[in-house]
Amino acid sequence: MKRVDDFRLRFSGVKQEFVPIMIGGMGVDISTAELALEAARLGGIGHISDAMVPTVSDRRFKTRHVKDKLQLYKANVTSSDKTGVQFDLGILAEATRMHIGKTMEAKRGEGLIFVNCMEKLTMNGARETLRVRLNSALDAGIDGITLSAGLHLGSFALMQDHPRFRDAKLGIIVSSHRALQLFLRKNARLDRLPDYIVIEGPLAGGHLGFGLEDWMKYDLATIVGEVLAYLRAEHLDIPVIAAGGIFTGSDAVRFMELGAAGVQVATRFTVTHECGLPDKVKQEYFKAREEDIEVNGISPTGYPMRMLKDSPGIGDGIRPNCEAYGYLLDDKGRCAYIDAYNREVALHPDAKKISVKDKTCLCTQMRNFDIWTCGQTTWRLKDTTILQPDGSYQLLSAEHVFRDYQYSIDNKILLPA
């Protein structure tokens, strides 16, 4: 019977081999530097995320980016026209370089650290802000960039003049072979293939690359099979990483026996000490039952998102906070939450507090850990630990969970000592 440790992940043109476990990016700073550093120390691949990176820099390094931005645009707070609320590209570059640079400085061991970069964070200037995010990550010495939450048809071109464009590992997350095909076609002229492809199925946490009504009709193994067949037909040798719902080492082995080069996992690490969620929220993840998890349409990105139904951010009606954040503003300064909020204010002009049910102010709620996004397997987390006499679940170390994936056989889960 095989275990994950019988396999190794290789990238084309690199001699070194890796434990084929990637811890997926979890914004906003849920996949912390500490978590990513553990994955790298243990010989695998960890992700940090560049979602809301000025905000993360404020928390991590005591900078004042959010306060300064809010101060600059204070007069605009009550206006629903957010077109003038722009990101300072110099500050964005500085925050990205600091978050990534400090993480890379702390790296130990044989593994790698990648950054998860979501295209949907359009930041009232999609192209320019993405260009700065990607190039600053390369400047700061990141080992690799995982492009996510979008088709990223122009993202490689935004980096093509960077001296590290051909040496850093660059990968893309897709949920279908059609999305991959499109990406490869659009980038053919750059003569630069992705170094890895993450295939994220419908059971993942965060945003889903499927429709709100039909995500349940898809399954990861089928999509992995389709992508592998497509790559074979095109004579392309690119490592494929399977993601979404892989809960045990044996689940991972099944994907690698299908032909995947590795797995990307996240949910099991949400209840580790190193994960950025507050400990109280980690207990909510442990306690969750299957019926407490839903896929809904409240994210202003337009992508379905999986979360715990009890997330305090669901139905909250706070005033849009774009002057401080504004990461989801499109190029016209619009966000679906602003429209939903204005509609409710118009419907309830005298209310002190309103509730917005169909959309959420995702920047604020994710910043405050009030949208509890999670994978479909979250309800099984309680089986990965011990219930303590005080009624709380014992948090795990990232090393414990990583090694459990690496060495377990027979679908077994090792409980903590």
Ligand SMILES: Cc1cc2nc3c(=O)[nH]c(=O)nc-3n(C[C@H](O)[C@H](O)[C@H](O)COP(=O)(O)O)c2cc1C
């Ligand atoms: C709490 C949480 C937050 C996530 N945030 C992101 C994100 O910001 N960007 C992204 O591309 N994927 C995100 N994901 C998806 C993971 O990176 C990963 O691909 C997926 O959840 C793997 O499936 P699993 O959680 O069932 O192991 C998130 C997942 C979780 C559980």
